[in-house]
Amino acid sequence: MQKDFILITLADDDEDDRMFFTDAFDELKINTVVNTVNDGVALMNFLNDPESILPNIIFLDLNMPLKSGMECLKEIKADSKFKDIVIAIYSTSSSEEDIENTFVLGANIYIKKPNHFGKLKEVLSEVVTLNWQYITSGLDKDNFLLRM
Amino acid sequence: MKLFLKPDTAFLIKKILEEKLAVFNVKYNLINTNEILFLESIDTATYEKIAVVLNEYGFEIIENQKNIIVQKIKETIIEMIFNEEAPAVKSSVYLAEKLNHSYGYLSNLFSEVTYTSIENFIIIQKIEYVKKLITLHNLTLTEIAFKLNYSSVAHLSSQFKNTTGITPSAFQRIIKKRNEITNQNIN
Amino acid sequence: MFKSKLFDSLGFIRAVFLIAFFILIFLASITYRHIKELDKISDSITNTYEISIELGQLISFIKDAETGHRGYIITNDSIYLEPFIDARKNVNRSFQNLNNTIQNDAKKELQLKRIYDLVDRRFSYFKNHFSNKKEFNDDFKNGKLVMDSLRMELDNMLNTENKLLDSKGRLYRYNNSNTPLIVFSTFLISILILGLGYLRIIKNYNDLINQNIRLKIFDESSKQAEILGKYGSWLLNLEDKTFNYSDNQFRLLGCEPESFLPTFENSLDAVHPDDREILIEAFQQAETSELLPLIHYRIIKKDTLEVRHFRSTAKIFVDRLGNKNMIGTTQDISDDFNKTQLIELRNKELELNNKELMEFNHVASHDLQEPLRKIQTFISRIEYKEKDHLSETAQSYFEKIQEASNRMRILIDDLLQYSRTSRSEKTFEITDLNTIVANAISELSENIEEKKAEIHVEKLHQVQGVPFQLQQLFINIIGNSLKYSKTEEAPLITISSKKVKASKTPKLNDHSKKEYIKITFKDNGLGFEQKYAEKIFQLFNRLHGKKEFPGTGVGLAICKKIVKNHKGYIFAKGKPDEGAVFEIYLPV
Numbered sequence: 001m002q003k004d005f006i007l008i009t010l011a012d013d014d015e016d017d018r019m020f021f022t023d024a025f026d027e028l029k030i031n032t033v034v035n036t037v038n039d040g041v042a043l044m045n046f047l048n049d050p051e052s053i054l055p056n057i058i059f060l061d062l063n064m065p066l067k068s069g070m071e072c073l074k075e076i077k078a079d080s081k082f083k084d085i086v087i088a089i090y091s092t093s094s095s096e097e098d099i100e101n102t103f104v105l106g107a108n109i110y111i112k113k114p115n116h117f118g119k120l121k122e123v124l125s126e127v128v129t130l131n132w133q134y135i136t137s138g139l140d141k142d143n144f145l146l147r148m
Numbered sequence: 149m150k151l152f153l154k155p156d157t158a159f160l161i162k163k164i165l166e167e168k169l170a171v172f173n174v175k176y177n178l179i180n181t182n183e184i185l186f187l188e189s190i191d192t193a194t195y196e197k198i199a200v201v202l203n204e205y206g207f208e209i210i211e212n213q214k215n216i217i218v219q220k221i222k223e224t225i226i227e228m229i230f231n232e233e234a235p236a237v238k239s240s241v242y243l244a245e246k247l248n249h250s251y252g253y254l255s256n257l258f259s260e261v262t263y264t265s266i267e268n269f270i271i272i273q274k275i276e277y278v279k280k281l282i283t284l285h286n287l288t289l290t291e292i293a294f295k296l297n298y299s300s301v302a303h304l305s306s307q308f309k310n311t312t313g314i315t316p317s318a319f320q321r322i323i324k325k326r327n328e329i330t331n332q333n334i335n
Numbered sequence: 336m337f338k339s340k341l342f343d344s345l346g347f348i349r350a351v352f353l354i355a356f357f358i359l360i361f362l363a364s365i366t367y368r369h370i371k372e373l374d375k376i377s378d379s380i381t382n383t384y385e386i387s388i389e390l391g392q393l394i395s396f397i398k399d400a401e402t403g404h405r406g407y408i409i410t411n412d413s414i415y416l417e418p419f420i421d422a423r424k425n426v427n428r429s430f431q432n433l434n435n436t437i438q439n440d441a442k443k444e445l446q447l448k449r450i451y452d453l454v455d456r457r458f459s460y461f462k463n464h465f466s467n468k469k470e471f472n473d474d475f476k477n478g479k480l481v482m483d484s485l486r487m488e489l490d491n492m493l494n495t496e497n498k499l500l501d502s503k504g505r506l507y508r509y510n511n512s513n514t515p516l517i518v519f520s521t522f523l524i525s526i527l528i529l530g531l532g533y534l535r536i537i538k539n540y541n542d543l544i545n546q547n548i549r550l551k552i553f554d555e556s557s558k559q560a561e562i563l564g565k566y567g568s569w570l571l572n573l574e575d576k577t578f579n580y581s582d583n584q585f586r587l588l589g590c591e592p593e594s595f596l597p598t599f600e601n602s603l604d605a606v607h608p609d610d611r612e613i614l615i616e617a618f619q620q621a622e623t624s625e626l627l628p629l630i631h632y633r634i635i636k637k638d639t640l641e642v643r644h645f646r647s648t649a650k651i652f653v654d655r656l657g658n659k660n661m662i663g664t665t666q667d668i669s670d671d672f673n674k675t676q677l678i679e680l681r682n683k684e685l686e687l688n689n690k691e692l693m694e695f696n697h698v699a700s701h702d703l704q705e706p707l708r709k710i711q712t713f714i715s716r717i718e719y720k721e722k723d724h725l726s727e728t729a730q731s732y733f734e735k736i737q738e739a740s741n742r743m744r745i746l747i748d749d750l751l752q753y754s755r756t757s758r759s760e761k762t763f764e765i766t767d768l769n770t771i772v773a774n775a776i777s778e779l780s781e782n783i784e785e786k787k788a789e790i791h792v793e794k795l796h797q798v799q800g801v802p803f804q805l806q807q808l809f810i811n812i813i814g815n816s817l818k819y820s821k822t823e824e825a826p827l828i829t830i831s832s833k834k835v836k837a838s839k840t841p842k843l844n845d846h847s848k849k850e851y852i853k854i855t856f857k858d859n860g861l862g863f864e865q866k867y868a869e870k871i872f873q874l875f876n877r878l879h880g881k882k883e884f885p886g887t888g889v890g891l892a893i894c895k896k897i898v899k900n901h902k903g904y905i906f907a908k909g910k911p912d913e914g915a916v917f918e919i920y921l922p923v
Binding site for chain 3: 014016017020092093094095096097113114115116117118119120
């Protein structure tokens with residue numbers, strides 16, 4: 001229990017955003033393994049590949065070509081083999097309806113992409129930490145709702 | 149005749165650990181042959197049982213005093229909250245007395261291991277308990293605030309909001325809608 | 336009212352004439368009876384006279400016979416016998432006459448019988464030859480005795496007759512004196528009644544003339560109104576299916592007044608072929624429902640061949656004579672129709688434009704977020720890593736870039752929120768304002784703590800609303816109060832609600848019976864000049880400098896929009912340095 005390895009997958013079609021994301025985790029002193037995919041289809045392919053190790057948290061951009069974040073969310077939630085994965089929505093939208101809808105559909109975390117790199121690091125750190133609490137302190141994942 | 153074996157120690161260890169841990173029905177990740185990451189809370193009793201079982205196969209658990217103490221802190225806090233007994237003293241004093249360490253030491257240790265402060269952990273646990281009360285017992289916020297010794301509903305509300313980013317009523321609404329969807333799917 | 340008065344006077348006249356008629360019949364019957372009576376009396380008088388005369392004559396005949404007999408006795412000349420013989424004949428005739436005259440009067444018959452016997456005895460003493468003197472003397476003497484008693488009897492009878500005559504005469508006179516009085520007075524009464532009737536008739540006649548004049552005026556003005564209002568009226572005789580058009584009805588169809596005799600069939604000719612079915616159906620329906628529903632159809636004008644839009648309605652009407660007619664009105668609504676169509680078209684365009692604008696607004700602000708976020712994130716990375724390497728000028732420029740991008744961020748966020756208030760789906764549900772205010776307060780908790788603000792919330796009502804929007808509304812108004820608070824005084828905000836009637840709240844300008852929930856937010860902040868009370872709700876309108884109070888002027892505009900979405904009203908009252916009051920009226 002010394003090393004907290006957390007597997008993280010980000011699905012985002014925006015190259016800059018992917019860069020911010022990985023850079024932020026690089027700078028954070030948390031042991032994480034981050035891999036990124038470029039769209040929803042790539043994400044689902046990755047998850048459904050039996051060779052893949054399933055991540056602990058998926059960060060999901062809502063607005064993606066081919067398969068939107070919302071569609072991915074529904075597919076992931078419909079498959080019980082993904083039931084242990086925490087879903088974090090990672091989007092530009094701050095529409096209350098979007099937020100509530102994704103929560104209702106089973107997302108655990110909603111992150112409005114921050115416009116400050118420092119803030120991004122803060123947010124990601126908090127997410128991972130809280131997630132860690134949920135994993136290690138026997139909390140009910142169904143009640144895990146976090147909006148940042 | 150001689151047999152030359154090239155034992156796959158990593159495989160062997162993995163096999164044995166999987167076999168033995170299966171009994172305890174816990175989620176875990178094998179990070180490598182000398183590290184197990186438990187994906188859920190392990191109480192001290194289970195922890196000791198696991199230690200005994202693994203000992204039989206020569207696995208010696210490198211006693212991590214820090215981890216044990218952190219685990220004890222967590223258990224004390226959870227017990228404190230779920231029993232709804234407001235300690236007569238501040239939680240810091242209570243923890244220090246119960247665990248026989250100075251609060252400063254406990255606090256530093258806790259932050260080092262969990263990346264969270266004890267205070268923060270208490271709040272998280274409290275809010276978790278609030279969530280349970282909302283979802284399972286259908287209590288109103290006023291009742292919950294009273295039950296958990298919050299000075300006002302507003303205080304409870306704002307703490308909930310600060311911790312989770314959403315208001316208690318939004319939480320209530322979301323859980324309700326989720327249940328409706330799952331009920332629909334079942335029907 | 337007018338009709339019933341006429342009807343009453345008609346009844347009155349009827350009654351008057353009926354009474355007069357009966358009085359006259361009564362009068363006639365009385366007069367007839369009187370004349371009949373008089374006739375009878377005069378008849379019996381005549382009878383009495385006749386009897387008296389006849390009795391006189393009888394006496395004179397007997398005397399003639401006596402005289403003749405005496406002459407013959409004395410002279411023995413047969414010439415004297417002639418009157419004697421005649422007298423006998425005359426006496427017989429006279430008796431015959433008397434017998435006829437007395438007409439079954441038993442008493443008189445008895446008298447007459449006695450007289451007849453006496454006469455007979457008297458005649459028995461008239462002998463041509465007397466055997467001796469004694470016989471002659473006896474006869475003579477007896478003749479005289481008989482004659483005396485005969486005379487007495489006759490006198491008796493005459494007396495009776497005279498008495499009768501006398502009493503009848505009295506009755507006759509009496510009757511004659513009463514009759515004129517009765518006849519005269521009844522005549523007087525009937526003349527009076529007839530006079531009253533006449534007066535009434537004259538009055539009614541005058542009324543009728545006045546009504547006629549009024550009707551003519553009305554007719555004339557309705558003709559003018561028909562021309563101005565572009566409508567015509569018509570009467571359909573349901574028996575023979577012919578129409579009676581008003582002049583303007585002809586004109587509406589593009590014809591000269593009375594230029595043809597309209598029937599059901601030929602009136603359909605003017606109707607646009609596609610719309611004939613509408614009319615036929617409506618008229619069929621009207622025959623059972625007694626009412627022609629409001630129908631819209633097109634006609635083609637006969638003179639200009641222009642298509643016009645008509646609207647008709649009618650009612651079946653049974654007059655006093657029992658004729659079943661349909662009275663209808665037709666209006667040419669082409670101008671209105673075209674205008675409405677134009678307005679509808681404009682409205683649709685406007686709606687579309689509005690929607691496009693909203694869409695644009697949303698897309699613009701939403702899509703602008705993306706690059707701005709990146710700019711800001713890169714700025715933050717440069718700030719963290721490279722700022723120290725920049726020259727002083729570059730550093731100050733860099734700070735300006737940061738400020739500008741921050742401001743742009745706020746603007747875009749506010750705009751997005753504004754467009755979202757009009758875009759978001761509006762599912763109204765019963766919303767407890769207590770929950771809304773609690774959420775709003777927890778949303779603003781940081782700000783409230785920072786300002787050490789105190790918020791007093793009374794028990795609030797429930798309203799029909801969109802919870803998201805109402806929460807936004809509360810957040811914006813409370814946030815506004817927190818923002819424009821005094822530095823030296825902790826903000827104090829009171830929130831209360833009350834049910835009010837629209838009709839009793841003049842500033843709503845709504846006189847209906849609707850009820851509103853009035854929510855009042857009162858603060859002790861900086862306030863504002865009352866003259867800006869409406870301006871503060873306008874988009875991008877600000878009362879303060881950007882440096883003093885950073886903002887975009889969207890917050891209260893969003894409030895106004897949300898309140899409008901809920902069909903409510905929002906008002907602001909302010910006094911500089913004393914505070915502001917926001918009043919929101921939401922329909923129950």
